[in-house]
Amino acid sequence: MAQVHLERITKKFRRHTALSELTLDIQDSEFFVLLGPTGAGKTTTLRLIAGLDSPDTGSISIGGKDVGNWSAAERDVALVFQYYSLYPHYTVRENLEFPLKSKHRRFTSEEIAARIAKAAKTLRIEHLLERKTDRLSGGEMQRVSIGRAIVREPRVFLMDEPLSNLDAKLRELLRAELKDLQMKLGATFLYVTHDQVEAMSMGDKIGVLNQGRIVQVGTPNQIYNQPHDTFVATFVGSPAMNLLSAAAAAGRLVVVPGKLEIPLEGDAAVRWPSTTDRVTVGVRSEDVLLGQGGLEGQVYAVENHGVEKVVTLKVDDHALKATVPARMVVEVNSTVSFTFNQRKLQFFDAKTGVNLFSAREEAIHG
């Protein structure tokens, strides 16, 4: 097991800059999730660490050693892909043996058998060992491909959206299994996904990547509660954080004059930068409190989510989503009162989208 350090990595494909000055620190035994939309540079980052591609500038070290000149095999990292690349005509056991029989390793047949037995037990696929892989379900195949990584006992596991081809229920199940596996192995995981629920639920730390740049690194709680900018704020969390464009005037934020005004209170009032006149106010749906307070909105739509409801409110043309308990009765087209959980409001620079109260340095190294 080992830590991974990326120092100012830049990678271009012709004129397209895939990664720009990317610096990342992944601790030993950490479950680190790289989260971002399609095209953010997630897979490129994994390929660079695996040694399948090399950066234009910058350095990569694994376990404290610069691996710039090391081949993929020498780096001793294991890659697990979205598409389980198993050999279809082989049994599960043969698939697991395969990486141990390469020329670079000299394992005795006893050692190989012992490693396979251990991996199969960890992944609960012992009963499948003699089965051909084309007779497996999607979830079983993905377990086998993870097994093929485990038997190697690599220093780092690199996972590229391993769950995204599975159906929702299976994904949920395997999420917990993967986290459990990582804790049991005490292994360093770098896990790439575009799914914020996966990132939140599994990551010790999350690095949010957008257009080849790291926007924020933090624990799931930090990312959720103190988003560095409006990109992180809306990418993480479901429903997406409400963003309202407002003018700051005399201790108030005015979204719709007379109808949607937010008084500045507490810390925000004290620290409010005097030069800021236009801001974007961010509020999560659970912090829009319905049936209380002095604001009023029209109910535009009500979605039942079982345990709770998501209500879309309109104040003039501004839409706001609020999460309320399932038992609360909310009629479409009715007028409801609401207020905000003042303590949880976020304020972003109207132009740059950057959180007014989280300096960039804090956000990245916090």
Added chain:
Amino acid sequence: MSAIVLKDVEKYFGENYIIRKLNLEIRDREFVVLLGPSGCGKTTTLRAIAGLEDIDSGQILIDGKPVHDLQAADRDIAFVFQLFALYPHLTVYENIAFPLRATRESVSVIDERVRDAAKALRIESLLNKRPSALSGGDMQRVAIGRALVRRPKAMLMDEPIGALDAKLREEMRAELKHIHLQNEATTVYVTHDQVEAMSMADRIAIMNEGVLQQVGTPTDVYQHPANLFVAQFIGSPIMNVVEGAVRPGDGHTEVVLGENDASLRFPAELFHKVVEQRHAENELSIGVRPEGVLVARQPTDGYIPVEAHIIEPLGPYDIVDLRVGKQLLRARTASGYVEKAGDAVWARLDEKQTHFFSTRTGESMGIRL
């Protein structure tokens, strides 16, 4: 606007049933979602209503009239697909106007209807653009607009937002629901996504392997699932299901999880209700959603000691895996309530949110406490 009735509809392929004895009534102006995993027969059912697929037996009635002999085009139904089939060389305006031009409506009628639809869908500013200049969400709005202008008797939608990204899907859910409330077209909507179904439907019809499992309002199917399939298909995280038994206790019923992994106190009436149904007392599957697993940080009367395992912080709340002997129960707690894996906490099941199923048949025993 109209009602759609399916009577004993069957469709088979060789010896395999694709749809089996399907009876379903979709009321005038209702938004019904056909929900199920891939291969459950939902899309075939939708295509059969549209007239794009023949059925082998049974009847489909629209407005009380059998439509068996009507061609798809004569059924007066609009179909919206997952892949927006827009004409790339026509403007948004012309794409929406297309079905009206085909039926030779007057220029003024066409203009009025196109503008009405565009207003409802908030795409008025896009009318002169071509599809290639639109985002995925806007393209789907145009496709829906094209269906709306015909003022069809019914709208059929096959995973219309399945190809959009998560954020856009979230936005479109509220939009589609709102559009439906405005124009009140009878709508049948197919999806495999239970969140979509719960969010938009007046009623959900859940299918599995060609068989209708349950029809009910979102609240019904969530709170009173008819069987284990529905119980575990609806809701996320998935409902906890543990095999167990009930035993008479002193003034209460003992609910035993697993093979004596834990024993919980339930109201005395539970045991009688199980016995009344002449059901074996030890062949029960006990279901409870994560929000029905109550957690305390201190020893509390009626709670049993358990060990916290993986904690998934999802933002507004956490999902905590609890180890109960050999069983694993997932609980929904306030964010940060359980600090870390390995912590000792106490738990019980909320009896009002606990479901009892027959392990043998998977059917709910209909016990409400």
